[in-house]
Amino acid sequence: MRRYSSVSCHPVIYLVLFLISVFAFQTSDLQSKDCELPKRYTETITSKSGDKISFDMVLIPGGTFEMGSPRDEPGRKDDEGPRHKVHVAPFYLCTTETTLELFLAYYQETMSTKKEFFSAEQDKKEVEQSKGDVDAITGPTPVYGDLTMGYGKKHPAMGMTWHNAMIFCKWLSQKTGRKYRLPTEAEWEYACRAGTTNVFGFGKDPKQIVGFAWYEDNSDGETNEVAKKKPNIWGLYDMFGNVREWVYDFYSPEAYQNAANKSPAINPRGPTSGKVHVARGGDYSSSIEELRCAARAFEEEWWRSGDPQIPKSKWWLPEMDFIGFRMARFVEPQETHSGK
Amino acid sequence: MNASQNTTRRKFLKSTAALAGGALASKLTTGEVTYAGGSDIIRVGMIGCGGRNTGAAAQALTADPGTRLVAMCDIFMDRVKSKRRILKEQKKDQVTVDDDHCFAGFDGYKHVIESSDVVVIANAAKFHPLHSMTAIKAGKHVFVEKPHGIDPAGLKLLQQAAEMAKQKGLCLVSGLHSRYHTGYAETVQRIQDGAIGDVVAIEENFLRGPYGVIERKAGLTELQWQCSTQYHFRWLSGDDVPQSLVHNLDRSSWAMGNKAPAKCHGMGGRSSMTEPIYGDVFDHHSVVYEFANGVRIYAFCRTTNGCHNDSSSIVLGSKGKSSILGCRIWGETDWRWEGRCDPYQREHDVLFKAIRSGKPVNNGDYMVRSTMITVMGQISCYTGKEVTWDQINKSDFYYPPKPEDCRDDMEPPVKAGPDGSYPVPKPGFTNMI
Numbered sequence: 066m067r068r069y070s071s072v073s074c075h076p077v078i079y080l081v082l083f084l085i086s087v088f089a090f091q092t093s094d095l096q097s098k099d100c101e102l103p104k105r106y107t108e109t110i111t112s113k114s115g116d117k118i119s120f121d122m123v124l125i126p127g128g129t130f131e132m133g134s135p136r137d138e139p140g141r142k143d144d145e146g147p148r149h150k151v152h153v154a155p156f157y158l159c160t161t162e163t164t165l166e167l168f169l170a171y172y173q174e175t176m177s178t179k180k181e182f183f184s185a186e187q188d189k190k191e192v193e194q195s196k197g198d199v200d201a202i203t204g205p206t207p208v209y210g211d212l213t214m215g216y217g218k219k220h221p222a223m224g225m226t227w228h229n230a231m232i233f234c235k236w237l238s239q240k241t242g243r244k245y246r247l248p249t250e251a252e253w254e255y256a257c258r259a260g261t262t263n264v265f266g267f268g269k270d271p272k273q274i275v276g277f278a279w280y281e282d283n284s285d286g287e288t289n290e291v292a293k294k295k296p297n298i299w300g301l302y303d304m305f306g307n308v309r310e311w312v313y314d315f316y317s318p319e320a321y322q323n324a325a326n327k328s329p330a331i332n333p334r335g336p337t338s339g340k341v342h343v344a345r346g347g348d349y350s351s352s353i354e355e356l357r358c359a360a361r362a363f364e365e366e367w368w369r370s371g372d373p374q375i376p377k378s379k380w381w382l383p384e385m386d387f388i389g390f391r392m393a394r395f396v397e398p399q400e401t402h403s404g405k
Numbered sequence: 406m407n408a409s410q411n412t413t414r415r416k417f418l419k420s421t422a423a424l425a426g427g428a429l430a431s432k433l434t435t436g437e438v439t440y441a442g443g444s445d446i447i448r449v450g451m452i453g454c455g456g457r458n459t460g461a462a463a464q465a466l467t468a469d470p471g472t473r474l475v476a477m478c479d480i481f482m483d484r485v486k487s488k489r490r491i492l493k494e495q496k497k498d499q500v501t502v503d504d505d506h507c508f509a510g511f512d513g514y515k516h517v518i519e520s521s522d523v524v525v526i527a528n529a530a531k532f533h534p535l536h537s538m539t540a541i542k543a544g545k546h547v548f549v550e551k552p553h554g555i556d557p558a559g560l561k562l563l564q565q566a567a568e569m570a571k572q573k574g575l576c577l578v579s580g581l582h583s584r585y586h587t588g589y590a591e592t593v594q595r596i597q598d599g600a601i602g603d604v605v606a607i608e609e610n611f612l613r614g615p616y617g618v619i620e621r622k623a624g625l626t627e628l629q630w631q632c633s634t635q636y637h638f639r640w641l642s643g644d645d646v647p648q649s650l651v652h653n654l655d656r657s658s659w660a661m662g663n664k665a666p667a668k669c670h671g672m673g674g675r676s677s678m679t680e681p682i683y684g685d686v687f688d689h690h691s692v693v694y695e696f697a698n699g700v701r702i703y704a705f706c707r708t709t710n711g712c713h714n715d716s717s718s719i720v721l722g723s724k725g726k727s728s729i730l731g732c733r734i735w736g737e738t739d740w741r742w743e744g745r746c747d748p749y750q751r752e753h754d755v756l757f758k759a760i761r762s763g764k765p766v767n768n769g770d771y772m773v774r775s776t777m778i779t780v781m782g783q784i785s786c787y788t789g790k791e792v793t794w795d796q797i798n799k800s801d802f803y804y805p806p807k808p809e810d811c812r813d814d815m816e817p818p819v820k821a822g823p824d825g826s827y828p829v830p831k832p833g834f835t836n837m838i
Contacts, residue, residue, distance in 0.1 A: 114711065176614065207617060208614065210716045211715055213715075214716075215716075215731070286741055367745070373749040374460045375456060375462075375488075
């Protein structure tokens with residue numbers, strides 16, 4: 066019941082906020098671009114089965130920050146350095162991790178029941194398709210087992226590969242007419258820090274984390290519904306713990322070394338190639354150290370161990386309930402002019 | 406230490422492969438048994454070249470550095486060749502299959518068995534008993550995937566194969582991976598030790614989307630078409646109670662102290678998977694099993710889009726309950742297993758360790774029992790009749806043709822009607838046993 070009451074009141078509130086901010090933009094000074102944009106908006110999609118599903122996007126103001134951790138930060142690892150200046154343009158970020166409800170809507174609409182058979186032929190076809198038009202999104206193959214892993218609609222979606230998360234964003238973009246994507250690693254850390262310079266983005270006392278995060282000490286070994294803890298200063302929930310979040314970048318332990326050569330690095334997108342991608346923020350079983358704003362993690366080989374087949378699924382990390390994502394979106398050039 | 410190595414997880418899964426491989430490497434020269442004419446190399450052959458057996462072969466090659474993949478077969482040569490290429494990319498030095506040891510067609514398995522010391526079998530479940538028996542007769546070790554057969558006649562043959570393996574000191578390892586999951590094993594042990602009191606009932610769910618379908622390519626004969634999409638044909642796969650619920654019912658039977666139920670009644674049918682491309686299988690089943698002591702298992706499986714999904718094994722006790730897949734107990738004392746385990750890799754780690762040490766492992770007991778429990782339930786769903794454990798064990802029913810009678814040029818046993826759809830069982834009218 067609580068879920069329904071909260072769903073029914075949110076869109077109204079945010080619609081009002083959205084209209085106010087649009088109105089505010091139209092009468093405001095065009096020079097401070099961040100301020101002209103809606104501070105947040107609610108996106109609502111209708112699933113194939115007719116359900117309305119909403120999520121909130123919040124404007125992350127552009128700015129420059131120190132990415133990575135200082136040498137003396139407790140729990141620091143080498144790949145978090147050197148600390149370097151990064152400039153990030155304004156963008157929108159979802160206030161929550163992508164929910165199962167939304168991910169299931171995508172799965173139902175795009176699932177491909179075609180299975181691998183003559184694999185070489187199939188591979189060729191998929192490559193051609195991915196080059197081709199976006200109208201024909203070929204979504205995930207059926208998951209072996211239960212995609213929800215027993216979790217409810219408002220829990221974060223999980224167990225998808227990075228590729229699957231990317232195709233989800235493509236689907237959502239097509240569905241809404243706005244270009245959704247994964248945040249870059251720099252955007253993610255910038256949003257997590259929310260303008261602060263301390264270890265966790267909320268203050269110096271690590272004990273406060275209990276109020277913000279589901280992690281090893283309070284999660285009971287499972288994910289929890291999104292947005293049940295306090296948001297950070299910029300209104301983002303569960304940036305610490307619950308599920309790890311895929312970001313756009315390939316992982317490299319030397320990524321910061323390279324980024325530090327340009328100061329500041331402007332909207333960096335990580336290494337141009339690599340084998341695995343970065344997943345930020347720690348999960349429900351993480352220690353406090355893994356929840357630090359600067360802590361990095363990436364896909365490891367054992368994440369595939371729930372998949373006994375070869376070739377491994379391009380879409381699923383079966384049984385891996387600790388990996389999810391949240392959507393970001395560029396501020397489109399026309400938005401800063403028209404206040405769309 | 407890496408970010409996620411020091412964490413604990415709800416369900417899994419730490420590969421012991423590297424560890425086991427290292428330990429075994431040092432034993433290579435001291436093994437009691439030698440292979441392939443006195444060398445320490447163990448020759449592995451693949452019977453079936455689908456995704457799962459390719460995974461199993463990779464796990465075998467990972468488990469023991471002295472293994473070599475030497476022969477492969479499948480109904481289709483394309484699959485043999487493409488999987489050889491993929492495996493070679495991953496295990497370059499251990500994949501030594503030459504063109505002369507790539508076999509296609511129903512009889513390919515005979516040649517693979519001849520060339521190997523160990524065979525890994527994952528193909529249409531109809532053939533699992535015959536291929537296991539043939540390998541064991543020839544003195545070869547066997548890993549075979551679930552389900553371990555689809556009918557009573559096949560499972561009787563597998564029972565004989567398991568006994569023969571014991572006499573000959575050969576390994577027979579089952580792909581019922583729950584038994585190799587250390588978290589499930591500890592949970593079941595606690596149930597058996599009374600952590601939730603007496604078991605009152607068990608709920609088993611495997612509700613999910615359909616098995617993948619493939620387009621029917623031009624040029625395939627009807628027989629090739631059916632073999633290429635074998636999960637959708639009963640005479641090859643045995644349908645979804647054996648295919649999916651075998652894992653669930655294996656856990657139930659295990660939690661009940663490795664016992665079989667006395668009887669069952671089931672129901673099933675087709676609701677949405679009705680097009681010809683879905684063959685002649687049902688898309689939903691429910692089976693109620695009853696043990697001699699009155700305990701019941703309520704078991705459900707479904708392969709349908711857009712419906713509730715669930716994969717669970719819930720054991721209800723007089724003093725609590727347990728989720729075996731969650732590795733959890735809620736009782737007088739709540740408990741949760743914390744750790745990681747890759748049961749698929751463990752199956753092979755155990756198998757090759759047993760081969761090297763000369764102490765054979767034989768899973769015949771539960772592999773036959775658990776599969777027979779599913780066959781009994783499936784047949785009850787088709788016939789609409791109650792089926793007892795005695796009845797199913799006395800039956801000689803098999804889905805024709807017998808596996809040994811399958812020929813590459815034969816007509817398939819089921820054919821589509823004028824509208825392209827295949828006949829399906831009619832509960833209340835269909836007789837099988």
